[in-house]
Structures are given as structure tokens and as C-alpha cells.
Amino acid sequence: MPSTPSMPVVEMTGIGKSFGGVPVLRNVDLRLDSGTVVGLLGANGAGKSTLIKILSGVYSADSGTVSVDGQHLGSASVTEAQRLGIRTVHQELSLVPSLRVYENVYLHAELTKGRRTPFAPLDRETMIRESRHVLRDVLGIEVDVRATVEDLPIATRQLVEIARAVHERAKVLVLDEPTTSLEAREKAQLFQVVRDLRNQGVAVIFISHHLDEVTDLCDRTIVLRDGAVVVDAPTAELSARDMVTAMTGRLVDHQYPKKQVELGEPVLAVAGLTREPVYRDVSFVLRRGEILGVVGLAGSGKTELIRGLAGSHPAASGSVTRNGSAVRLGSIRQARRLGLIYLPSDRKVAGIFPEHSVAWNTTISALQRIMGRFGLSPTRELSTVNAAIDEYGMKVSGPDQVISRLSGGNQQKVMLARSLLGNADVLLLEDPTRGIDVAAKNDVYELITSLVEAGKSVVLVSSEETEVLGMCDQILVMREGRVRANLAASDTSLPQIRLIAMSSEGDDE
């Protein structure tokens, strides 16, 4: 444990922040001492990222003060926060991939020979020497500083980004979910760097959903819930269960329009499905009328699993049985022919045809259904789409409305209509309610319910555990590429799911 005498580097007091009248942070106090690592925990929407953004000068707080080394941080200014020594390493790295390591370390602070003007010749030798010094002597990592960043593994890139922060004499280093895409060995290396920095007096804020890492690395742990600090204690005094309980709190009982449907025969059975290194040995049985939920943190393999079932990123090994016969899900078209249809979470990127109409977007997967004597029949298309508009309760001005003008919820209804016209029997839904307002969310849940009532089956991958708990019959909890538990929804709870998803402590459950 650090022997450096602690003194506060950052003091945030009484921080409050609202967006559009909705309070996101309420009277938050955060004290950071030099030479300590503080873990910041909280469920999605608890206010972690807003708090970090206020500290790093992206937002300004509505109330309260931020001071760094006794200096007041005024209105939102990233430059000012950086000048005071606050550095944030985001999940999406801010390196320029096509440049070399040392060029990135000195980005926007390039050394030149002679006067510092934009067209002065670069002083490469010094930049290379200094970058090497920071990386090797300060951080203890062996990297060729002349290597191009895009050729480096993600973990090394992260360390380069940290090197840049260190080089610019960061006093406070904020690591925002740095371990999501790292393997065990890389994590160990990152943690060693963080410990070294702590011993050199840097204050570190470590944001993670992985409780084992927080326990392992952090001296102190702060838990945010609904925009307020609910726990601020030495990590040694907290168990993973305590952390989950603090994050979850008293549950607000949200009513999901879940109906118990008589489950039929198995429609999809999967055994030993593996795609290294993202998931391995996944097995489950999905029955007619069933909703199977898959939960896990980012990087747990749940997204890759559903894409494997969709055929877009096929599994490397394992067996799949569809309605009793062995099949292969080797491509999107193969999976679709078997009635497995995938709805991606990012509708804008992978779902809609933005400049085209609701009709176009609805019928694109089932054009043979609207063929008339002279090719595609506008009248058949109109009647098909009008029926879908009624059936799915789309709020549109008509079949001709351009889809990009619709709300997220209505776009999602179009996507559901498209897959069912395309003969979906097993719907693979990935975060189907992301970016959708509350009322439309409920519409989507009701649509899902009516689908399973009509004999369809659903695999629902979601980053909202409550949604899975409320809508599903069977729940797979994934962590680090493996299914850690297969639970009946009626027989589990949010804290149990979170504990298993977030910590090895949950494996005894």
C-alpha cells in the first residue's frame, strides 16, 4: 500500500447537474488524494460519466465547485482542466492510428528545432528519446516508439495514451472502462502501470463494471446510484455483494407486459458453441414461445454470441439443432433461411435504409410477396405495408414517409415488421429498446409479447438487466466469454444477475 502522505488533489463539493430538467447528479462530493486509486462504480445511468465529464471540463456543473490543487476550475473547458493536470483515457482512444507512437505522445505539443511555429522542422530525435524514456523508464513498458499505432494491440495503445498523459504531467488520471477489450495478461500489465503511477503520486480514478478488478486495484471505492454517492469507503471493507447491493438499491417495480405463454417444443438447441477468444462452450435450449435473455458486461461475449447465431460472425465450433435437425449458421442468408432473423442494436448503422420510405424498409426482405404481373406491384406493397402499420402500431403519416424522419421506436417497429414479413421464426434481438423513449419501449415489449403468443421464439441480448428480468423466461448470464449461469427468470433477482455478471464471487450462486 502506498506510503506517500495523502493530500487532496481534487475536491468536488456539492456537485449537481441536470439535463433537460432531469437531475443526473445530486449534491455529489468527491475527494481525490494523490497516490491513491479510487474505483468509481454505478449502473448505467447512475451518473458516472457525467461526473467524469465535469471533472475533465467537458460539462460545467449546475451547482457545486471543483478545485484542483486549491485552484478553482471554472466554466467547462477541457484545455483548462488539462492545464491543471487532469487527463482522461476514454474507451474510444484518442490516438491517431496512422501516426507513430512518439508522434502521438507529442500530438499538438510537437517539439521543433528552433522557434515553435507550425512550419518549423520537427525535432524527431528528442521526441523519440523522451517518449522512450516515459514508456520504458516511467511506465516500464517495452514498445518501439517508432511503431505505427494502428499496428499495436489495443492494450498497448491504451498504454501509449496513458504515456501521453504521464508525459504531460497528469496529476489526476481518469481511466474510463479501460479493461473492456483487454486479455488477462494485458490487464495485469495495465494494473502494474497504474500501481506504479500511484506510487509516483498520481491520483487515479478507475471506472469499471468488473468488481474483481476494483477489489484488486482500488484503495477506495465510490458507488454512485441515481446521481448520488451511496458508498465511499476503503475497498478492503467492501465485498462484491456489498457493491452490487449499493448499486442496485431498492428496486422500483417496473411493470413489463410479460405474459406466461405455454412453451412448446425446442426450436433451437445450441451446444458447445465457441468462437475464440470472444465466447466458448455456450449451450442452451430455446423452446417455442420462449424468450431467452442473455446478459453480461460489454466484452462478455453476448453481442458476439447473437451475431454468431445470426450468421454474420459464425461460431467456429459447436453444434446447432433447429427443429430437431442439425444445421449450420454459416452466413446471414443461411440463418435467415432457417428463420433466424437478427435485429441489430444500431438501427442507423445496420438497420434502416435512411432515405427510403417506410414501405421500402418494411418490404425489402420479402419482395417476392409483393410481386404482381408486371414485377413489384405498388398496390400489393401498399396493402401489405398498411396492414403492417396497423398491426405494429407504427405512428407514421403513411407508407411513403421517409423512415429517417421517424422516432427510434417507430423505426424499431418497422424493423420488427420487416423481419416477420421475412418469415422470422426465431427473432434475435440486440438491445431492441436502446435509444427509444419510455412509451415506445412499452410498445416494443408488447410487440415482443404478442410475437411469442403467436408461436415465435426470441433471443434477447440486452445491456439492461431489468428488461431481461422483466421479459424473459430463461436467462443466460455471461462473463468473460462463458455462460456463468442459466437461470429461470422467475427464480432470480437483479442483484444475483449483476453479481454473477460482474464478479467471480457470483459463481457460487
Next chain:
Amino acid sequence: MTSTPTVPSGRVIAPRAMAGLRRVVGLPGAGVTIAFLVLCVALAFASDYFLTVGNLTVVLRQSVWVAIMGIGMTFVIGMGEIDLSVGAILGISGLAAAIWIQSGVNIYLAVVAALLLGAVIGACNGLLVTILHLPSFVATLGAMSVLRGIIMVITGGVPVYGLRYPEFQFIGQGFIGPFPFPVVILAAVFAEFAYVLYRTPFGRHVLSIGSNAHAARLAGISLTAVRVTVFMISGLLCAIAGVILASRSEAATADAGQGMELDVIAATIIGGTVMTGGKAVLYGTVVGAMLMTTIRNGLNLLGVSPLWQQVVIGAFIIISVAGSMLASRRADGDA
């Protein structure tokens, strides 16, 4: 409009007419059509000769090559790709037909073989784009250079002359009733591919890929098959244009179709097809081709030097595309 009764009726009609006009102007391809009509009226006043049947036939005939190739280009650009090899494919298929005919191959067989050659070259472009994942700009730029090189190697720069066979001459010079045969071919090609683009699943798939290739893949569309087919269509149509040109000039020259890719792309874009893909206006392309020919024709009639014609046409492309982008941005509510 609750106050309508108190307003004199003439004033009410005006905004309604304006709204109607705005709707017409907002239709895809309206811009190019209006520009074309305005230009025709202006030229009719400026030159007595412009509105003669003879001159109009010339204009239409000279548009045929760019229009036919533009129909293929409309598919390619609608799919979000580009084909820079169209002029070279025109050149090599016309040359192939000429050489085969001169070496004694049956004329019909030679023509069919030349068309197949164009389709095969187009398919090769498609394979470079799909299998090797080359950007179509690069693949077809390379193809253009390779084909031009082959043409030079085969001909040594010397044209193949003397294609004076009635069956062959008919393709580029014949008439069916009052209509020049090339114009009949254009009409047939247009009818066929308008049907393919707007009335078949294939056409929807093409524009869906142009709109959002990722979504198209998840919707179950085979990107490879559609892409290869579209480049093949483009190659085939270039070969048709190449045969017509060879027939019309009774020769195949080494520089046939050189630089034509730019006219073809310009006609497509002026016609209202979106450069980034997703939306295509097939008749707009044909009008675009006629518009460009008309500008040249009109400037000729007015005695403007051909050197200046390039400047006028270039400026026209920039102005017309900027205008249509401005209009569509306004339609999107300045989003």
C-alpha cells in the same frame, strides 16, 4: 387558412399554385428536365435551325451513346460505386466487333460476341470490387488503363476501317419508320432497365446496397451477386454503345470513347442520381445526356468555339449539382 373566405380568390390560388410548383420542382429529375426545356426554348429563339427535325434528330442521335452508358452508370452510382472504365469498354468492344467482322466472322455472331465481351469485362470489374475488396474507383481506373493499353497494342493506333456491310451499318445508321435505329435501341434499353430498377427485387436490392450496405447484408441481400451483376450490366451497355458507334462511323478507332466516362458520370449526376448512392433517377440520366448534347449543339449553332464549350459544360455541371444539393438540403429542413 380559416380566413380564406375574406381573401379574394385570386390570392388564394397563387400560394396553392406555388405549392404545386414546389412539389413538381421537388420531384426527382425535375431540375434537369426543366433546365433542358428552358434551354430548348432559348435555343429555338436564338437559332432558326435549332427546332428543325433534322437538327433534333442529330441531337438525339448524338446523345445515344452517353445515354445508354448512363443507364448502366445509374445502376452503378445508385449502388454507391463508380465505373471509370465505361469509355474503354466501349472502345474495346467496338474494336472487337470490327476485327471479328473484318476477319470474316458472321456479323451477327461478331456483334453478340462483342456484347458478351463487354459483359465479361464488367463482371471482372465486379469481381475485383467484391472478391478483392478494391474500391470501385481504383478497380475501374485500373481496368480503364489496361483496356486502353490493349486497344493500342492491338491497333498500333491505326483504326480498323471499312465496315461497310449493310447489316452492320443498319445498327448505327438505319431507321425503323421515322426513328433512327440507335434511338430505338436506346428506347428499348431504357424500358427494360427502368423495369429492372423500379419493378424488380433486383432493382430494390441495388438501391438498398447504395443506401446502407450493412443493413442490406443483414436484410438477406447477397452483396456479391448484386454488385457483380450491376458491373456486368454496365459493361454490357457500354458494349452496345460501342457497337453502335463502330457501325455509325464504319470504323473502330483507338481513341473511341476516350474521356466519355466523364460525360457519362456527369449525365447521371445532373439527372438527379445521388453520388453516394441509394437513389437513382433513370430518366434523369437520359435527359442529362440530351442536355449535354444540346448545350454542345446549341453552342455550335451559335458559333461558339469548341474550346469554350468545355468551359460552359464544366460550369454547368457544377452549377446544376450544387443547385440540386441546395434544394435537397432545404427539403430536409436544413438538417
